[in-house]
Amino acid sequence: MIKNIVKYLEESYLQFNEKLISGRHVTLVNIKPLIVNLPEIFKVQELGKSFENQNIYKIKIGSGRIKILCWSQMHGNESTGTNAMFDLFNFFINPLELKDLRDFILKNCTLIFIPILNPDGATAYTRLNAQNIDLNRDVLDLKAPESVLLRSVIDSFKPNYCFNLHDQRTIFSVGKENKPATLSFLAPSINIERDITDGRKETMKVIASMYKSLKELIPGQIGRYTDEFYPTATGDNFQKEGFNTILIEAGHYKNDYNRDITRKYNFIALLIGIKQIAENEDVDYKQYFDIPNNSKHYFDILYEQVLIKTKVYSFGVTYKEVLQKDKIVCIPISKKIDLDSNYNANKIVSEKLNFNDNDDFSNYLLRNEQFSL
Template identity: 40%
Template sequence: MTKYFLLFLLPLIGLAQKQSLDKQLFEAYDNFKEVSLDTRRFKHEDIQPLIDSLKGEKGFEITVLGRSIQGRNISMISIGEGETQILLWSQMHGDEPTATASIFDMINYLKTDKTILNNVKVHFVPMLNPDGAELFTRRNAIGIDINRDALRLQSPESQLLKKIRDSLDADFGFNLHDQSKYYNAKQTSKPATISFLAPAFNVEKDINQTRGNAMRVIGKMNGILQRYARGQVGRYSDEFEPRAFGDNMQKWGTSTILIESGGYFDDPEKQFIRKLNYVGILSAIEMIGTESYQTMGLDKYLSIPKNDRKLFDLKIENLSFSYLGLDFIVDLGINQQEIENKTHSDFYYLGKISDIGDLSTHYGYETLDAAGFTFKVGETYPKILDDFEEFMNLDFLSLLKQGYTSVSINDMPKEIKFTPMPMNIIDIKKIKIPKNNTLPASPINLGMDATFLLRKNDEVVYAVINGFVYAVKENKNDIKNAVVK
């Protein structure tokens, strides 16, 4: 009896081990994370040493596919000896690096454990657009969107991608991107942290075996990611785009899986999202090798909620204000745009009002209910400061309580574009004389700087500085940066 029971149990144990791969990957991730890539704005020079270090690594093949327009190497890293060819390419848009970092995490894992490579050979192209990455911009050096160049193939980066797909006759392709953090899973307040698409290969959106296989893999990947980001997976619209690589890869016979890395709460550098890529893609490689995806019904893919775009960085509800003797109650949607700080090769935030009105169908990463508060435009501190050093010595909490949201500086260094303190700066040398309007401007306008006060009983309770909230009464400062005007 014991013998037969064990024979019955062994297949179940094996199945449990396969099902637990994603959990093993998730829990041991820190052992494999490539720590040298800890922010999103890395460049070609940062990943080239990682690629070079693999040249002596057993099982890895390094191929220089060619060069970008500006002469940077575009490399491919291959591993595995199976017949099924899997091609992954990342950062064809230079400002979409999340999966690039994740690729090097995966490579670190595959250095120590290659068991998931049974029956497959995997080819990573970590940075297809190194010239765009250099400037952290979407397009390549001549302004072409590589992902709209699959037909004309005018840029060398596009030519390389088409050539390698054809030479491998790739069975599966992973098209790795970043999407706006303002996408949400439809009809929910949750960001679409990961979005998938099995692109259409024709206008009719037909489903053949090639596209169906991509759908099945995505269906299984969604089931895995739901364990770690429940309700935060979306599905892109599958309108056929005849110029796009994903659509054409599908047409050329490669089962293509688009993965878009979106937003996640308190993850501005997308490090948790990077981890989800690592877990999801390695799990997908294993399921392709074992062909376990073939049991997945297409309904699992089609049940993934579609993407929507109804998220703001900050949503302020029920804001009351007056204009020309009339009272209004509106919601505000505020977004914090990243502005490149070329002097220091980093960025700062510029908070703007992106929408005004009834935003009851929209959501915020942070939401503040302004019901019962009085809206007030902040004032400029009357004393003109001599320099930035004097500014840094101010008592900012006291100034906010007095209703000030900006100060003026006479001798402001040109290289300083923002301030880590909760107070905007007015550069006296850049002051513009306002136009003479017949009517006063509304205190709230679309596109205006998101800086104002919320008061109750003539006391400042909240200060919104550059789109960030300072809870003045609690002295809770969540302001990442203010700006120099």
């Protein structure tokens, strides 16, 4: 009997980790061999095609009454959720000491997974699909074929719960120490008043349960997104229609640019969320509000004193990640900031550096701080 499941999952993680996919640039080419080799407990179906005719798959497991839908990479360059999803599949295949939990979940839940909803964006390493549509803002217009496919699953499956898996940028931080937001959650609003309906309470309960478990492992690194209502956002609309939608944003863990560590916590969060839905443990939804808000106080590099001509400035540097010849290149982009104790970074440069002008400093960054993954 495992007493502390999250600790066990963290310690045993390498046995669940799907080693055939990793990193930031995860495409259909990477996941297809894994999908076709899934064992028979998974029912694999081709759901349809993307705008550029790439396959989108639907993978079903379990036979229970509670219906859970989970999709990843509706933003093509946000792969951490996909990686975590395949770790979760390995848990279903071989749960090690957690066989009872696996069996309980599959007996009580039917789960449908759509890994890489936006395969064209994944190939090109872009947020948008091949028509330059943000799938997370296309739920009403349904202009993208990928949005139509997701809608068709919602209409036919009518899930009780959805997990909408995304990645967030390094700039997001949590709490007073401004640690990186390794995971952030949102129970989307259904109107501008942000009413806390019964459905939202159910969503909040699942998030509260994930937060309670995960904060043991990554204290101070879990945030909550603003629940401002976005009338065209997928999660807000699904929640409004009664499909309780949990948004998970995978973010930065210090110096983990491939997000291998974040992926581990994303996998654990997903499993704990599904466990909560299956077991329906009594959790106070109000604990959702104990999760600190995300803020934007984290940088890749912080330069405290940069002398340009005669004046001293502080700069925050954030990497822009661009696909160049099959590699993700992290290009440093700097911005002047008013330095205060709110800021934190992976690397803090306190010594005073001298430059002739802004371009001189930008070139210095390109020469010294640019790298590829």
